[in-house]
Amino acid sequence: GENVEQHPSTLSVQEGDSAVIKCTYSDSASNYFPWYKQELGKRPQLIIDIRSNVGEKKDQRIAVTLNKTAKHFSLHITETQPEDSAVYFCANKGNKLTFGGGTRVLVKP
Amino acid sequence: GAGVSQSPSNKVTEKGKDVELRCDPISGHTALYWYRQRLGQGLEFLIYFQGNSAPDKSGLPSDRFSAERTGESVSTLTIQRTQQEDSAVYLCASSLATGDYEQYFGPGTRLTVT
Numbered sequence: 001g002e003n004v005e006q007h008p009s010t011l012s013v014q015e016g017d018s019a020v021i022k023c024t025y026s027d028s029a030s031n032y033f034p035w036y037k038q039e040l041g042k043r044p045q046l047i048i049d050i051r052s053n054v055g056e057k058k059d060q061r062i063a064v065t066l067n068k069t070a071k072h073f074s075l076h077i078t079e080t081q082p083e084d085s086a087v088y089f090c091a092n093k094g095n096k097l098t099f100g101g102g103t104r105v106l107v108k109p
Numbered sequence: 110g111a112g113v114s115q116s117p118s119n120k121v122t123e124k125g126k127d128v129e130l131r132c133d134p135i136s137g138h139t140a141l142y143w144y145r146q147r148l149g150q151g152l153e154f155l156i157y158f159q160g161n162s163a164p165d166k167s168g169l170p171s172d173r174f175s176a177e178r179t180g181e182s183v184s185t186l187t188i189q190r191t192q193q194e195d196s197a198v199y200l201c202a203s204s205l206a207t208g209d210y211e212q213y214f215g216p217g218t219r220l221t222v223t
Contacts, residue, residue: 034211043200043214044152089152096165097142097212101151 003027006090006100014108019077019084021103026071027094033066033073034097036089044089048075080107111135113215115201121221122191130186130218134203141184142212143176144200152200158184159206191222 003026013019023033034049050057050064050073057064061080066073073092077084085107090100114133122128134141143155154168158178169175173191178184188195198219202212 036212043216045214046211049211096154096157098154099144099152 004100010104012106021075023090024072025092029094030092032093037086039086115215119219127189132184132201138203140204142202145197147197193222196222
C-alpha cells in the first residue's frame with residue numbers, strides 16, 4: 001500500500017537560515033505531492049503542491065523539488081522567519097492522499 | 110464562502126459512551142475525509158467519501174468506528190463504547206474531488222475520553 005516517510009521529525013534553525021524537509025514514497029502511481037503547514041492549535045493548510053510532470057516549483061521563499069525516479073520530494077524554505085515555525089506535512093496521492101508523519105520546525109530568532 | 114465546519118469543537122465523554130461528530134463540507138465538494146490527530150502526532154487517515162461511490166474505510170481502527178455521509182453533504186463520525194485511546198482531535202477535510210485538489214480542513218473536534 002501507500003507509504004510516505006518524512007524526515008526529520010524535528011528541525012531547529014536560526015532565523016534567516018534555510019530549512020529542508022525530505023519525503024520518500026513507495027507508490028509509483030503517485031502523481032500529486034502537496035505540502036501542508038499546521039500552526040500550533042490550528043488546522044493544516046496547503047502551502048504549495050507539485051505535480052508529477054514538473055521537477056521543481058517555487059513560490060516566494062518556498063520551493064518544492066520532485067525526483068520521481070528516486071521517489072522522493074523535498075520542501076525548501078529560505079530566509080526562515082519566526083512565523084515559519086509550525087509542523088509541516090508532506091503528502092502524496094496515488095488512489096488517495098497519504099500524509100507523512102510531519103516535521104516540527106522551530107525558527108529561533 | 111463558508112469553509113469546512115465541525116461540531117462540537119470540544120467533547121468530553123466518559124469511557125464506554127458513544128459519541129457522534131459532525132462535519133459540514135464546503136458546498137460543491139464531492140470528496141470528504143476524516144482524520145485523527147493525537148497530541149503532537151501526524152494525520153491518521155480514517156475514511157473518505159467520494160460522491161455516491163462506496164467509501165474507503167481502510168483507515169478505521171476498529172469496528173467501534175463508523176461514518177456516514179448523505180450524498181455530498183454532511184458527514185457524521187460515530188465512535189461507540191469510547192476508550193481513553195480514542196482521545197484526539199478529529200479533523201474533517203473536503204475537496205472538489207479525489208483528484209489533484211486541495212483539501213480544506215475543518216477546525217477539528219477535540220475529543221477527551223475520561
